[in-house]
Amino acid sequence: xxxxxxxxxxxxxxxxxxxxxxxxxxxxxxxxxxxxxxxxxxxxxxxxxxxxxxxxxxxxxxxxxxxxxxxxxxxxxxxxxxxxxxxxxxxxxxxxxxxxxxxxxxxxxxxxxxxxxxxxxxxxxxxxxxxxxxxxxxxxxxxxxxxxxxxxxxxxxxxxxxxxxxxxxxxxxxxxxxxxxxxxxxxxxxxxxxxxxxxxxxxxxxxxxxxxxxxxxxxxxxxxxxxxxxxxxxxxxxxxxxxxxxxxxxxxxxxxxxxxxxxxxxxxxxxxxxxxxxxxxxxxxxxxxxxxxxxxxxxxxxxxxxxxxxxxxxxxxxxxxxxxxxxxxxxxxxxxxxxxxxxxxxxxxxxxxxxxxxxxxxxxxxxxxxxxxxxxxxxxxxxxxxxxxxxxxxxxxxxxxxxxxxxxxxxxxxxxxxxxxxxxxxxxxxxxxxxxx
Numbered sequence: 001x002x003x004x005x006x007x008x009x010x011x012x013x014x015x016x017x018x019x020x021x022x023x024x025x026x027x028x029x030x031x032x033x034x035x036x037x038x039x040x041x042x043x044x045x046x047x048x049x050x051x052x053x054x055x056x057x058x059x060x061x062x063x064x065x066x067x068x069x070x071x072x073x074x075x076x077x078x079x080x081x082x083x084x085x086x087x088x089x090x091x092x093x094x095x096x097x098x099x100x101x102x103x104x105x106x107x108x109x110x111x112x113x114x115x116x117x118x119x120x121x122x123x124x125x126x127x128x129x130x131x132x133x134x135x136x137x138x139x140x141x142x143x144x145x146x147x148x149x150x151x152x153x154x155x156x157x158x159x160x161x162x163x164x165x166x167x168x169x170x171x172x173x174x175x176x177x178x179x180x181x182x183x184x185x186x187x188x189x190x191x192x193x194x195x196x197x198x199x200x201x202x203x204x205x206x207x208x209x210x211x212x213x214x215x216x217x218x219x220x221x222x223x224x225x226x227x228x229x230x231x232x233x234x235x236x237x238x239x240x241x242x243x244x245x246x247x248x249x250x251x252x253x254x255x256x257x258x259x260x261x262x263x264x265x266x267x268x269x270x271x272x273x274x275x276x277x278x279x280x281x282x283x284x285x286x287x288x289x290x291x292x293x294x295x296x297x298x299x300x301x302x303x304x305x306x307x308x309x310x311x312x313x314x315x316x317x318x319x320x321x322x323x324x325x326x327x328x329x330x331x332x333x334x335x336x337x338x339x340x341x342x343x344x345x346x347x348x349x350x351x352x353x354x355x356x357x358x359x360x361x362x363x364x365x366x367x368x369x370x371x372x373x374x375x376x377x378x379x380x381x382x383x384x385x386x387x388x389x390x391x392x393x394x395x396x397x398x399x400x401x402x403x404x405x406x407x408x409x410x411x412x413x414x415x416x417x418x419x420x421x422x423x424x425x426x427x428x429x430x431x432x433x434x435x436x437x
Contacts, residue, residue, distance in 0.1 A: 062109070085314070173388075174303070197222045214364065288419060335347065367415065371387055
């Protein structure tokens with residue numbers, strides 16, 4: 001009689017075991033609460049979890065309301081750019097029960113199974129230009145065209161931030177704006193690497209303490225290309241909510257869930273991108289990162305970092321995917337270009353690690369904020385400039401608008417106090433903030 005459990009089953013059998021163990025861990029078996037257990041008391045926490053199958057009409061109604069509300073707000077961007085950008089905001093609000101995703105009692109309504117294309121399938125009924133494949137194609141075209149324009153003009157001392165007759169990414173305040181090329185590209189590279197997981201890991205080795213002397217830690221992960229069918233068959237769910245180590249990622253690569261051919265052509269819908277968390281904890285405050293880059297390298301570099309933030313945003317939902325993400329890929333190409341030209345990269349690695357350390361939310365003083373690209377180009381209530389330009393006014397010592405920032409609605413006075421103290425910690429002092437009354 002054979003005893004399979006005692007047999008040496010070889011590499012394939014070991015891979016199967018690893019997959020089963022990985023799925024058990026992700027699904028919460030082995031002593032951890034399952035996803036259902038963790039959310040069983042959701043109605044007592046001020047939210048309800050709904051699904052698209054049973055609550056399709058509610059989802060469609062709220063998607064339309066939320067998109068109409070967002071696009072009616074005051075942004076420093078063209079309507080065509082907002083049409084491609086804001087469905088991504090609606091998706092996040094649907095998944096987290098924000099914005100218009102509430103019931104008549106104010107209870108948050110969360111749709112965790114909402115997707116970018118499901119949001120667009122609702123919106124396209126009133127605007128044919130909002131079909132999923134059209135929006136993804138336009139977003140990708142913006143990125144590719146920017147890369148082509150940038151490398152075609154890298155040898156010029158100045159750049160005018162207008163491509164094909166329109167400001168970059170449809171942003172009004174970039175129209176006819178001339179920047180010093182080297183400074184602008186420096187901002188691009190710095191922002192391109194600040195979310196890179198290997199850079200964050202090294203930053204924790206280079207900076208072991210916060211500004212207050214406490215142990216320095218930062219969360220993060222990797223965005224990887226996955227085979228959609230295999231990914232869904234595994235039932236991994238939200239891969240950003242649990243940790244994945246190197247062995248587990250290798251296992252998913254072995255069975256073809258994660259794609260590892262850097263030179264292959266990866267197109268949606270056969271393939272997609274997924275965020276795999278490598279370390280728990282808060283990440284970077286993008287607002288602080290932009291301010292640090294602006295304080296150290298000037299306004300042109302700050303605009304470069306801001307443009308890279310836009311690239312990172314649009315990169316999330318494309319037809320044609322770039323290995324490692326378009327932002328990191330672009331930053332690496334720029335570093336190689338200057339290495340070939342000057343025999344040294346444009347930006348030293350240590351400066352990247354310093355930026356990550358400075359802008360980490362859990363450095364001191366701590367901050368619970370990171371404005372999305374949408375928030376950076378939005379005119380908040382009472383403000384006559386978009387949030388990004390309010391940050392620049394702060395760096396210039398000009399009177400700033402007392403607004404609330406990001407989703408968490410952090411008061412400007414609290415945020416700029418944190419920014420001022422952190423800048424002082426790295427020898428980049430600014431004037432005491434002054435506010436419009």
